[in-house]
Amino acid sequence: MMTPSSKQVPSRLTFPDGKIRLLMQYSGWIRGFENQFFRAKKHRAQPLHLFPEDIRRAMDNGEFVQHYQPIVNPKTGHITGAEALLRWQHPYLGLLCPDRFLPKVPKYLHKRLGEQVIDSALSSLQTIRSTCSDGFRVSVNINAVQLEDTKFPKHVLSKVRQQGLCPKSLEFEVLEDVNPNATFYTSYVLKRLHDYGFSIALDDFGAGKNRLSALRTLPIDRIKIDRSLVKTERPVHWHICKSLITSAKALGLRVTAEGVETKEQLTRLKSYGPVEIQGFYFHRPMPLDQLMNKLSQQSSESTQANMPVAV
Ligand code: G
Ligand code: MN
Numbered sequence: 001m002m003t004p005s006s007k008q009v010p011s012r013l014t015f016p017d018g019k020i021r022l023l024m025q026y027s028g029w030i031r032g033f034e035n036q037f038f039r040a041k042k043h044r045a046q047p048l049h050l051f052p053e054d055i056r057r058a059m060d061n062g063e064f065v066q067h068y069q070p071i072v073n074p075k076t077g078h079i080t081g082a083e084a085l086l087r088w089q090h091p092y093l094g095l096l097c098p099d100r101f102l103p104k105v106p107k108y109l110h111k112r113l114g115e116q117v118i119d120s121a122l123s124s125l126q127t128i129r130s131t132c133s134d135g136f137r138v139s140v141n142i143n144a145v146q147l148e149d150t151k152f153p154k155h156v157l158s159k160v161r162q163q164g165l166c167p168k169s170l171e172f173e174v175l176e177d178v179n180p181n182a183t184f185y186t187s188y189v190l191k192r193l194h195d196y197g198f199s200i201a202l203d204d205f206g207a208g209k210n211r212l213s214a215l216r217t218l219p220i221d222r223i224k225i226d227r228s229l230v231k232t233e234r235p236v237h238w239h240i241c242k243s244l245i246t247s248a249k250a251l252g253l254r255v256t257a258e259g260v261e262t263k264e265q266l267t268r269l270k271s272y273g274p275v276e277i278q279g280f281y282f283h284r285p286m287p288l289d290q291l292m293n294k295l296s297q298q299s300s301e302s303t304q305a306n307m308p309v310a311v
Pocket of ligand 2: 083141173203
């Protein structure tokens with residue numbers, strides 16, 4: 001069977017028709033599906049064949065939404081925060097993960113998309129605040145364009161203030177391979193965000209190029225241990241997790257372990273030191289209304305637990 005390769009992608013001049021594009025998107029979907037079975041190692045799905053105007057139209061139509069994956073304190077089982085995860089609610093293909101479309105977002109739309117992500121996280125924080133304590137934190141992944149934009153820290157601070165929110169309720173996740181030496185602007189932006197009281201987390205830590213130097217040169221508050229180190233059955237990876245959690249404690253950094261799927265993984269991680277847990281074992285990513293249900297349930301349970309017992 002012939003599958004379209006990137007070389008075969010027709011130009012807009014040859015195929016301007018929306019139906020043809022939709023067909024190409026479906027074929028990309030099928031290839032991504034096949035990949036999950038036949039190329040187990042490559043867990044990232046193939047991006048769809050997309051044109052910049054597909055993305056722009058989706059933005060105009062509000063098809064990009066955020067789902068929230070709760071982050072849990074394993075000692076209490078309480079949800080202490082959530083990571084905002086971008087999804088595309090595609091009218092025909094259903095809910096799409098960023099692997100399928102993010103590589104195809106043209107650079108000139110990154111700023112607008114990043115802006116939408118922050119706006120939606122702030123509006124969700126407003127909703128969450130009605131049910132939850134001030135300590136609740138929403139983490140947002142920031143893209144390279146935002147990281148290089150020296151106006152970004154002031155801009156986001158004024159948005160947060162306008163809404164009466166506190167900067168510490170927002171955490172920015174940056175990728176581990178952010179190169180602190182390569183870009184002066186990136187470290188400037190991170191330092192300003194940190195000075196303003198936002199929390200900075202180093203995402204997917206331990207996955208790619210090991211940039212321990214980032215911990216020395218950038219104002220990092222938290223590391224997020226990559227799920228490849230968590231899900232493994234190789235003891236060498238457990239030792240790495242253990243030493244990351246121990247070092248983080250010594251450095252005064254907080255830790256979130258990503259991709260926790262089993263009780264064994266949870267028990268092992270808890271034995272290494274203080275760590276927060278994100279993963280399917282506790283919760284999958286979910287729309288805001290489902291998160292709100294869980295938070296209201298949590299708050300009513302703790303109110304009941306604190307009620308004086310009748311004698
Ligand atoms: O790199 P980042 O931390 O932003 O990745 C988050 C992605 O990881 C989300 O798309 C989410 O669906 C996925 N994810 C979250 N928890 C788990 C898990 O326990 N197992 C697996 N396989 N994926 C997870
Ligand atoms: Mn992340």
